[in-house]
Amino acid sequence: MKKALAMAALAGMSLSATAELDRVYYSGPGFTTLNINANAYQALAQESAQAGPTLIVMGSLADGSGTKQVISGNWGSTWAENPINNVAYAKMATRIGTANQFYGLKADGTGIDLIYYSGGWQVFLPPVSTANTYKAITADATDTRRLFAARTDGTGVDRLFFNDLSQ
Amino acid sequence: MTGVNNSFYGVRADGSGLGRVVYSGGWQTLNVLNTAYKALAADATFTGNGILMVYGARADGTGVDRIRSDDWGSTWFIDFAQLTTKDYDVLSTMHGVANQFYGSTIPEPAAAPQFTSVTRLGDGNIQLAGTGPTNAPYRVFATTNVSLPFNEWEEVASGSFTDGVLSFTDLQATNYVRRFYRAVTP
Numbered sequence: 487m488k489k490a491l492a493m494a495a496l497a498g499m500s501l502s503a504t505a506e507l508d509r510v511y512y513s514g515p516g517f518t519t520l521n522i523n524a525n526a527y528q529a530l531a532q533e534s535a536q537a538g539p540t541l542i543v544m545g546s547l548a549d550g551s552g553t554k555q556v557i558s559g560n561w562g563s564t565w566a567e568n569p570i571n572n573v574a575y576a577k578m579a580t581r582i583g584t585a586n587q588f589y590g591l592k593a594d595g596t597g598i599d600l601i602y603y604s605g606g607w608q609v610f611l612p613p614v615s616t617a618n619t620y621k622a623i624t625a626d627a628t629d630t631r632r633l634f635a636a637r638t639d640g641t642g643v644d645r646l647f648f649n650d651l652s653q
Numbered sequence: 654m655t656g657v658n659n660s661f662y663g664v665r666a667d668g669s670g671l672g673r674v675v676y677s678g679g680w681q682t683l684n685v686l687n688t689a690y691k692a693l694a695a696d697a698t699f700t701g702n703g704i705l706m707v708y709g710a711r712a713d714g715t716g717v718d719r720i721r722s723d724d725w726g727s728t729w730f731i732d733f734a735q736l737t738t739k740d741y742d743v744l745s746t747m748h749g750v751a752n753q754f755y756g757s758t759i760p761e762p763a764a765a766p767q768f769t770s771v772t773r774l775g776d777g778n779i780q781l782a783g784t785g786p787t788n789a790p791y792r793v794f795a796t797t798n799v800s801l802p803f804n805e806w807e808e809v810a811s812g813s814f815t816d817g818v819l820s821f822t823d824l825q826a827t828n829y830v831r832r833f834y835r836a837v838t839p
Contacts, residue, residue: 505760510717510737512752517736519756527757530745537749548759582748624661634661634674643663643674 507545509562522556522565528593531578535585544588544601546575553578553590553601570607573599579625579633589614589633591623598623598633600648615646662693662707671709673726685729686720689713694744698751708754714740717756766791766819766836779826783819783836790814790839793821799833806835 505526508519527545536542539561546553552572558565575590586603597613598620619638626632626645633646659676662685670687674680689712696706696719705722719733741756766785774780785791790813794806810821819836826832 504758506758508739508741508756508758509747510754510756511750517733517752519737519739522755526759527743528759530743530755530757532745532747532755534748537747541747543745543755545757580746580748622663624663626659626661632659636663636666640666 505548507543507556509541520562522558522562523567525554525567527554529575529578529590531580531588531590533586533588534580534582542586544570544578546573546578546590546593550574550593555586570601571609573609575599577621577623579623581630582625582627584630587630589623589625591620591635595619595638598635598646614648618644620644662695664690664693664709668712671707671720675726683726685722685726686731688718688731690718692741692744694746694754696751697746697748697753708736708744710741710744710756717741717744763789766814766838768819768834768836774822777827779823779832781819781821781823781834781836784817785814785819785836785838787817788813788815791819791836792839793819794835794837795823795832797829797832803835809834 506524507522507527509522510517510519526548528548529546531544533542533544539559541558541562543556544553545556553570553575555568555570556565557568573590574593576593577591579589581587581589588601590599590601592599597616600610600614602608602610614633620635621638622636624634631648634643635646636643660674662671662673664671668689671685671690671693673683673685675683690709691712692710694708703723703725705726707720709718709720711718716735716738718731719736720729721732722729739756740758742759743757745755747753747755763786766783768781768783770782772780791811792808793810795809796806809823
Protein backbone atom coordinates (compact mmCIF):
# COMPACT_ATOMS: atom_id res chain seq x y z
CA MET A 487 0.00 0.00 0.00
CA LYS A 488 1.38 3.31 -0.97
CA LYS A 489 1.43 5.98 1.61
CA ALA A 490 -0.10 9.35 0.99
CA LEU A 491 0.95 12.52 2.69
CA ALA A 492 -1.41 15.43 2.65
CA MET A 493 -0.78 19.11 2.90
CA ALA A 494 -3.50 21.68 3.10
CA ALA A 495 -3.65 24.98 1.34
CA LEU A 496 -6.31 27.59 1.35
CA ALA A 497 -7.61 29.92 -1.25
CA GLY A 498 -10.62 32.01 -2.07
CA MET A 499 -12.61 34.53 -0.11
CA SER A 500 -16.21 35.51 0.05
CA LEU A 501 -18.25 38.13 1.83
CA SER A 502 -20.70 37.85 4.68
CA ALA A 503 -22.82 40.31 6.66
CA THR A 504 -24.84 42.98 4.98
CA ALA A 505 -23.69 45.53 2.46
CA GLU A 506 -25.77 48.66 2.37
CA LEU A 507 -25.92 52.32 1.57
CA ASP A 508 -28.18 54.40 3.80
CA ARG A 509 -29.35 57.95 4.17
CA VAL A 510 -29.60 59.07 7.78
CA TYR A 511 -31.56 62.18 8.67
CA TYR A 512 -33.03 63.92 11.69
CA SER A 513 -36.77 63.68 12.18
CA GLY A 514 -37.27 64.77 15.80
CA PRO A 515 -36.79 63.53 18.34
CA GLY A 516 -34.24 61.19 16.77
CA PHE A 517 -32.54 60.12 13.58
CA THR A 518 -34.13 57.91 10.94
CA THR A 519 -32.24 55.52 8.68
CA LEU A 520 -33.48 54.87 5.18
CA ASN A 521 -31.91 52.24 2.99
CA ILE A 522 -30.88 53.29 -0.51
CA ASN A 523 -29.50 50.04 -1.89
CA ALA A 524 -27.64 46.88 -0.91
CA ASN A 525 -24.25 47.74 -2.35
CA ALA A 526 -21.01 48.26 -0.42
CA TYR A 527 -19.12 51.44 -1.28
CA GLN A 528 -15.60 51.99 -0.06
CA ALA A 529 -15.82 55.71 -0.75
CA LEU A 530 -18.63 58.24 -1.04
CA ALA A 531 -18.96 61.83 -2.19
CA GLN A 532 -22.25 63.64 -2.24
CA GLU A 533 -23.03 65.85 -5.21
CA SER A 534 -23.23 69.25 -3.62
CA ALA A 535 -25.36 71.21 -6.08
CA GLN A 536 -28.49 69.16 -5.46
CA ALA A 537 -30.37 69.46 -2.18
CA GLY A 538 -33.76 68.10 -3.23
CA PRO A 539 -35.95 66.81 -4.68
CA THR A 540 -32.99 65.47 -6.64
CA LEU A 541 -30.41 63.85 -4.37
CA ILE A 542 -27.13 62.47 -5.68
CA VAL A 543 -24.25 60.64 -4.07
CA MET A 544 -21.29 59.11 -5.88
CA GLY A 545 -19.92 55.82 -4.62
CA SER A 546 -16.94 53.64 -5.47
CA LEU A 547 -17.80 49.98 -5.06
CA ALA A 548 -15.87 48.05 -2.44
CA ASP A 549 -15.20 45.18 -4.83
CA GLY A 550 -13.10 47.52 -6.97
CA SER A 551 -15.31 47.17 -10.03
CA GLY A 552 -15.94 50.87 -10.52
CA THR A 553 -17.69 54.01 -9.45
CA LYS A 554 -21.39 54.82 -9.66
CA GLN A 555 -23.77 57.74 -9.44
CA VAL A 556 -26.63 56.98 -7.05
CA ILE A 557 -29.53 59.30 -7.73
CA SER A 558 -33.06 59.98 -6.55
CA GLY A 559 -35.46 62.38 -8.21
CA ASN A 560 -38.08 62.31 -5.47
CA TRP A 561 -36.47 63.19 -2.15
CA GLY A 562 -35.11 59.70 -1.70
CA SER A 563 -38.29 57.68 -2.18
CA THR A 564 -36.65 55.68 -4.96
CA TRP A 565 -33.05 55.46 -6.10
CA ALA A 566 -31.22 54.42 -9.25
CA GLU A 567 -27.57 53.64 -9.87
CA ASN A 568 -25.75 54.82 -13.02
CA PRO A 569 -22.19 53.93 -14.02
CA ILE A 570 -19.52 56.63 -13.98
CA ASN A 571 -16.32 54.75 -14.75
CA ASN A 572 -14.41 51.55 -14.02
CA VAL A 573 -11.92 53.18 -11.66
CA ALA A 574 -11.71 52.13 -8.01
CA TYR A 575 -11.35 55.09 -5.68
CA ALA A 576 -10.21 54.47 -2.12
CA LYS A 577 -11.46 57.89 -1.02
CA MET A 578 -13.64 60.48 -2.64
CA ALA A 579 -14.32 64.13 -1.90
CA THR A 580 -17.15 66.36 -3.03
CA ARG A 581 -16.09 69.28 -5.16
CA ILE A 582 -18.33 71.61 -3.22
CA GLY A 583 -20.42 74.07 -5.20
CA THR A 584 -20.03 72.36 -8.55
CA ALA A 585 -22.61 70.06 -10.09
CA ASN A 586 -21.67 66.46 -10.84
CA GLN A 587 -18.03 66.74 -9.87
CA PHE A 588 -15.85 65.06 -7.28
CA TYR A 589 -12.26 64.19 -6.50
CA GLY A 590 -11.20 60.56 -6.34
CA LEU A 591 -8.10 59.12 -4.71
CA LYS A 592 -7.28 56.14 -6.88
CA ALA A 593 -7.06 52.83 -5.03
CA ASP A 594 -4.02 51.79 -7.07
CA GLY A 595 -2.02 54.68 -5.64
CA THR A 596 -1.50 56.45 -8.96
CA GLY A 597 -2.91 59.80 -7.97
CA ILE A 598 -6.05 61.86 -7.55
CA ASP A 599 -8.62 62.29 -10.32
CA LEU A 600 -11.05 65.11 -10.86
CA ILE A 601 -14.20 63.54 -12.29
CA TYR A 602 -16.84 65.68 -13.93
CA TYR A 603 -19.86 65.34 -16.16
CA SER A 604 -19.88 66.97 -19.56
CA GLY A 605 -22.18 65.03 -21.84
CA GLY A 606 -20.64 61.93 -20.29
CA TRP A 607 -18.41 61.26 -17.32
CA GLN A 608 -14.87 62.53 -17.85
CA VAL A 609 -11.65 62.31 -15.88
CA PHE A 610 -9.56 65.42 -16.04
CA LEU A 611 -6.09 64.57 -17.27
CA PRO A 612 -3.45 64.63 -16.00
CA PRO A 613 -4.46 63.64 -12.47
CA VAL A 614 -4.66 66.46 -9.96
CA SER A 615 -1.75 64.97 -8.08
CA THR A 616 0.71 62.12 -8.46
CA ALA A 617 3.51 63.75 -6.50
CA ASN A 618 2.85 61.81 -3.29
CA THR A 619 0.92 58.80 -2.17
CA TYR A 620 -2.09 59.72 -0.08
CA LYS A 621 -4.52 57.78 2.09
CA ALA A 622 -7.27 60.36 2.64
CA ILE A 623 -8.59 63.47 0.94
CA THR A 624 -11.13 66.15 1.66
CA ALA A 625 -12.01 69.22 -0.36
CA ASP A 626 -11.98 72.78 0.85
CA ALA A 627 -15.50 74.08 1.42
CA THR A 628 -15.25 77.39 -0.32
CA ASP A 629 -12.47 77.12 -2.91
CA THR A 630 -13.11 74.38 -5.46
CA ARG A 631 -9.42 74.31 -6.43
CA ARG A 632 -8.21 73.21 -3.01
CA LEU A 633 -7.84 69.74 -1.60
CA PHE A 634 -6.37 68.48 1.63
CA ALA A 635 -4.57 65.14 1.42
CA ALA A 636 -3.09 62.99 4.18
CA ARG A 637 0.14 61.25 3.20
CA THR A 638 0.27 57.48 3.27
CA ASP A 639 3.59 57.48 5.08
CA GLY A 640 2.07 59.34 8.01
CA THR A 641 4.31 62.38 7.64
CA GLY A 642 1.46 64.87 7.45
CA VAL A 643 -1.17 66.59 5.36
CA ASP A 644 -0.66 68.59 2.17
CA ARG A 645 -2.91 71.24 0.72
CA LEU A 646 -3.15 70.69 -3.02
CA PHE A 647 -4.04 73.51 -5.34
CA PHE A 648 -5.67 72.68 -8.65
CA ASN A 649 -4.56 75.52 -10.89
CA ASP A 650 -6.58 74.80 -14.01
CA LEU A 651 -9.74 76.87 -13.85
CA SER A 652 -11.29 75.39 -16.96
CA GLN A 653 -13.09 72.68 -15.01
CA MET B 654 -15.80 71.67 6.88
CA THR B 655 -18.79 72.87 4.98
CA GLY B 656 -19.10 76.63 4.88
CA VAL B 657 -15.67 77.25 6.35
CA ASN B 658 -12.60 77.58 4.15
CA ASN B 659 -9.20 76.19 5.00
CA SER B 660 -10.55 73.94 7.69
CA PHE B 661 -11.20 70.22 7.95
CA TYR B 662 -11.77 67.42 10.42
CA GLY B 663 -9.45 64.45 10.60
CA VAL B 664 -9.42 61.09 12.34
CA ARG B 665 -6.00 60.55 13.84
CA ALA B 666 -4.35 57.47 12.39
CA ASP B 667 -3.16 56.35 15.81
CA GLY B 668 -6.76 55.84 16.95
CA SER B 669 -6.56 58.54 19.60
CA GLY B 670 -9.56 60.50 18.36
CA LEU B 671 -10.36 63.29 15.98
CA GLY B 672 -9.06 66.76 15.42
CA ARG B 673 -9.84 69.91 13.53
CA VAL B 674 -7.25 71.66 11.39
CA VAL B 675 -7.72 75.37 10.71
CA TYR B 676 -5.75 78.12 9.06
CA SER B 677 -5.23 81.26 11.08
CA GLY B 678 -2.09 82.86 9.79
CA GLY B 679 -0.59 79.41 10.08
CA TRP B 680 -2.05 75.94 10.32
CA GLN B 681 -3.30 74.89 13.73
CA THR B 682 -4.32 71.41 14.80
CA LEU B 683 -6.97 71.39 17.50
CA ASN B 684 -8.21 68.42 19.42
CA VAL B 685 -11.95 67.71 19.23
CA LEU B 686 -12.47 64.43 21.07
CA ASN B 687 -10.37 61.49 22.19
CA THR B 688 -12.99 58.97 21.07
CA ALA B 689 -11.88 56.63 18.28
CA TYR B 690 -13.84 57.01 15.05
CA LYS B 691 -13.28 55.38 11.69
CA ALA B 692 -15.24 57.79 9.48
CA LEU B 693 -16.45 61.38 9.69
CA ALA B 694 -18.95 63.64 7.95
CA ALA B 695 -19.39 67.28 8.78
CA ASP B 696 -22.91 68.59 9.11
CA ALA B 697 -23.58 70.81 6.15
CA THR B 698 -25.30 73.79 7.61
CA PHE B 699 -24.40 74.39 11.22
CA THR B 700 -21.47 76.71 10.81
CA GLY B 701 -23.11 79.87 12.08
CA ASN B 702 -23.73 81.20 15.56
CA GLY B 703 -20.70 79.33 16.75
CA ILE B 704 -22.31 75.94 16.22
CA LEU B 705 -20.18 73.24 14.59
CA MET B 706 -21.32 69.66 14.11
CA VAL B 707 -19.69 66.52 12.79
CA TYR B 708 -20.89 62.92 12.63
CA GLY B 709 -18.51 60.15 13.64
CA ALA B 710 -18.81 56.40 13.00
CA ARG B 711 -17.36 54.66 16.02
CA ALA B 712 -14.26 52.58 15.41
CA ASP B 713 -15.69 49.74 17.47
CA GLY B 714 -18.72 49.50 15.17
CA THR B 715 -21.32 50.38 17.80
CA GLY B 716 -22.90 53.26 15.90
CA VAL B 717 -22.67 56.90 14.96
CA ASP B 718 -22.35 59.91 17.29
CA ARG B 719 -23.04 63.54 16.57
CA ILE B 720 -20.29 65.72 17.98
CA ARG B 721 -21.06 69.37 18.60
CA SER B 722 -19.52 72.63 19.63
CA ASP B 723 -21.53 75.73 20.52
CA ASP B 724 -18.54 78.05 20.82
CA TRP B 725 -16.70 77.80 17.48
CA GLY B 726 -14.81 74.72 18.56
CA SER B 727 -13.46 75.82 21.92
CA THR B 728 -15.27 72.96 23.62
CA TRP B 729 -16.90 69.86 22.18
CA PHE B 730 -19.42 67.32 23.40
CA ILE B 731 -21.46 64.43 22.01
CA ASP B 732 -25.03 65.68 21.83
CA PHE B 733 -26.39 62.55 20.10
CA ALA B 734 -24.70 59.36 21.21
CA GLN B 735 -25.47 56.43 18.93
CA LEU B 736 -27.98 58.35 16.83
CA THR B 737 -27.95 55.08 14.96
CA THR B 738 -26.37 51.82 16.08
CA LYS B 739 -25.52 50.85 12.52
CA ASP B 740 -21.89 50.08 11.79
CA TYR B 741 -20.93 52.38 8.91
CA ASP B 742 -17.47 52.26 7.40
CA VAL B 743 -17.86 55.34 5.19
CA LEU B 744 -19.79 58.55 5.83
CA SER B 745 -20.49 61.42 3.46
CA THR B 746 -21.75 64.90 4.20
CA MET B 747 -24.98 66.00 2.56
CA HIS B 748 -24.08 69.52 1.52
CA GLY B 749 -26.91 72.01 1.61
CA VAL B 750 -29.06 69.88 3.90
CA ALA B 751 -28.97 70.03 7.68
CA ASN B 752 -28.85 67.02 9.96
CA GLN B 753 -28.27 64.42 7.28
CA PHE B 754 -25.51 62.22 5.99
CA TYR B 755 -24.94 59.11 3.90
CA GLY B 756 -23.46 55.95 5.37
CA SER B 757 -22.07 52.86 3.70
CA THR B 758 -21.41 49.48 5.29
CA ILE B 759 -18.72 47.25 3.85
CA PRO B 760 -19.12 43.62 4.93
CA GLU B 761 -16.24 41.92 6.66
CA PRO B 762 -14.63 39.23 4.53
CA ALA B 763 -15.81 35.81 5.57
CA ALA B 764 -13.25 33.35 6.82
CA ALA B 765 -11.31 31.81 3.96
CA PRO B 766 -11.64 28.04 3.54
CA GLN B 767 -9.10 26.03 5.41
CA PHE B 768 -8.34 22.44 6.26
CA THR B 769 -8.57 21.70 9.95
CA SER B 770 -7.51 18.05 10.01
CA VAL B 771 -5.94 15.40 7.82
CA THR B 772 -6.51 11.77 8.90
CA ARG B 773 -5.23 8.53 7.46
CA LEU B 774 -8.02 5.96 7.72
CA GLY B 775 -7.56 2.29 8.47
CA ASP B 776 -7.83 1.42 4.78
CA GLY B 777 -5.09 3.90 3.91
CA ASN B 778 -7.32 6.52 2.40
CA ILE B 779 -7.08 10.15 3.45
CA GLN B 780 -9.92 12.02 5.11
CA LEU B 781 -9.87 15.80 5.03
CA ALA B 782 -11.95 18.08 7.21
CA GLY B 783 -12.18 21.83 6.89
CA THR B 784 -14.20 24.95 7.40
CA GLY B 785 -15.40 27.74 5.14
CA PRO B 786 -18.17 30.26 4.56
CA THR B 787 -21.49 28.68 5.50
CA ASN B 788 -23.24 27.13 2.49
CA ALA B 789 -20.70 28.57 0.06
CA PRO B 790 -19.61 26.20 -2.71
CA TYR B 791 -16.14 24.69 -2.59
CA ARG B 792 -13.87 22.62 -4.81
CA VAL B 793 -10.95 20.47 -3.71
CA PHE B 794 -7.95 20.05 -5.99
CA ALA B 795 -5.06 17.62 -5.64
CA THR B 796 -1.62 17.11 -7.12
CA THR B 797 1.51 15.10 -6.47
CA ASN B 798 3.71 18.05 -7.46
CA VAL B 799 2.99 21.16 -5.46
CA SER B 800 5.11 23.29 -7.79
CA LEU B 801 2.77 22.72 -10.73
CA PRO B 802 0.65 25.69 -11.87
CA PHE B 803 -2.73 25.51 -10.20
CA ASN B 804 -4.52 25.02 -13.52
CA GLU B 805 -2.73 21.66 -13.77
CA TRP B 806 -4.07 20.41 -10.42
CA GLU B 807 -6.82 17.79 -10.58
CA GLU B 808 -10.26 18.62 -9.22
CA VAL B 809 -11.14 15.72 -6.93
CA ALA B 810 -14.23 16.94 -5.09
CA SER B 811 -16.82 19.68 -4.95
CA GLY B 812 -19.71 20.55 -2.68
CA SER B 813 -20.92 23.15 -0.24
CA PHE B 814 -19.78 24.14 3.22
CA THR B 815 -22.91 22.78 4.93
CA ASP B 816 -23.01 24.47 8.33
CA GLY B 817 -19.59 25.83 7.44
CA VAL B 818 -17.98 22.40 7.27
CA LEU B 819 -16.12 20.51 4.55
CA SER B 820 -15.59 16.76 4.73
CA PHE B 821 -13.92 14.74 1.99
CA THR B 822 -12.35 11.30 1.78
CA ASP B 823 -9.83 10.73 -0.98
CA LEU B 824 -10.42 7.15 -2.11
CA GLN B 825 -7.53 7.43 -4.56
CA ALA B 826 -4.98 8.37 -1.92
CA THR B 827 -3.48 4.92 -1.70
CA ASN B 828 -2.38 5.20 -5.33
CA TYR B 829 0.11 7.97 -4.54
CA VAL B 830 3.26 8.29 -2.50
CA ARG B 831 2.17 11.78 -1.55
CA ARG B 832 -0.59 14.13 -2.53
CA PHE B 833 -1.22 17.82 -1.90
CA TYR B 834 -4.72 19.24 -1.53
CA ARG B 835 -6.16 22.69 -1.96
CA ALA B 836 -9.69 23.90 -1.22
CA VAL B 837 -11.04 26.94 -3.03
CA THR B 838 -14.30 28.85 -3.34
CA PRO B 839 -16.11 28.56 -5.58
